[in-house]
Amino acid sequence: MTANDSPERTKQRVSEEQRRRVLDLRRRMSLREVATATGLPLGTVKTLVSRSGAFRDNLEHRAFFTLPPFRPSASTDLSTRAAPPQRTITGDKEVDALLWLRECIETGDEALIGLALEASKRIATPHKELDQRFREWEWKPYRLGLKPGIPPFRFHxxxxxxxxxxxSLALAKDRAEAAGRFGNVNADTDQEHWCCVVLAGMEPNDFDAYDDDEAAERFKAHPERLPHTLADCLHELDYWRDLWRLRRASPEAPGAYAYQGPGEASARRFFVEGLLAEIRPRNRDEAKAVLRYATAHKLFEGCAGDAILENLIG
Incomplete structure (x- = not known):
């Protein structure tokens, strides 16, 4: 090495265009693959990626996609409720007693639920037999479907x-949380309103879905609210799922009738799910977290699931 060939002078200069290409490729490739594709030294690629901050968690994004803080109030007080009145429904005393105990349980009141479960043990006839007797009564001619005043059995x-x-206890807890976080959980949130503003002017197709590519382009035009990491993606997806969970608990529109938000919010959720197949995992733990999430929420079904899996193991 000559006197003029100092380490500082032999360092490879990186243009702004190269820097942008490195960051763009890093979202889809490993560090070593980026170095190969750009012809830059691996150390240079690592430095560019580290200094950019683009692959650290986006704290501004996380702060925005967060539920409002919980504020306990009188509306969330879970004080003991009065038991529902006992009624004659089928005329079978044991079946009617079991129906009443179910109504007590469906109040979501912990004390009533405990009393109802204890009382159910004193019914001598096996509960499965009473279930069959009720079904036979229910399906008689002119009795098809649930009778007025009989609580729906959902999945039980x-x-x-x-x-x-x-x-019932989980539902009561969700209702209390919804009341403590929102004045009206079924009103559009700031996040949903923002999605509507970003996609303003776009028209959904016949299935009320927005074009994925155009929606992605619009969302990417707001980098301050873009997930930088797979962990950011999971954080935002948890926000949307928690919002829907609290809406499903709403007594105004429970369960399947819960308000899922405007179509623009669904487009945002699909966009973020798509990023699970684009943003490279930073480490094994992040990859495993996405794997668990995608498995739990059945995101591996179809071509989109294959793309996520390829991203995690590629």
Whole structure:
């Protein structure tokens, strides 16, 4: 090495165009693959990526896609409720007693639920047999469908009191959380309004869906609210799922009738799910977190799932 060939003078200069290409490729490739594709030294690629900050969690994005803080209020007080009145529904005393205990459980009141479960043990006839007797009564001519005033059984049979109790307590907890976080959980949130503003002028197709490529282009035009990492993606997807969970608990529009938000918000969620197949995992733990999430929410079904999996193991 001559006197003029100092380490500082032999460092490769990187143009702004190269820097942008490195960051763009890094979203889809490993560091070593980026170095190969650009012809830059691996150390230079690592430095450019690290200094950009583009692959650290986006704190501004996370702050925006976060539920409002929980503020306990009188509306979230879970004080003991009065038991529902006992009624004659089928004329079968044991079946009617079990129906009443279910109504007590469906109040979501912890104290009533405990009393109802304890009382159910004193019914001598097996609960499955009572369930069958109720079904036979229900399906007689002119009795098709649930009778007025009989609570729907959702995913539980008449006899499945323990499962119903768990679901009722969870539902009551969600209702209390919704009341503590929102004045009206079914009103559009700031995040949903922002999605509508970003996609303003776009028209959904016949299936009320927005063009994926155009929606992605519009969302990417707002880098301050873009996920930088797969962890950011999971954070935002949790926000949308938690919002819907609280809306499903709403007594005004429960369960399947819950307001899922404007179509623009669904387009945003699909966009972020698509990023799970684009943003490279920073480490094994992040890849495993996405794998668990995608498995739990059945995102591996179809071509989109294959793309996510290829991104995680590629």
């Amino acid at each position: 049979g008449l006899h499945e009191l323990e499962g119903l109790a768990r679901d």
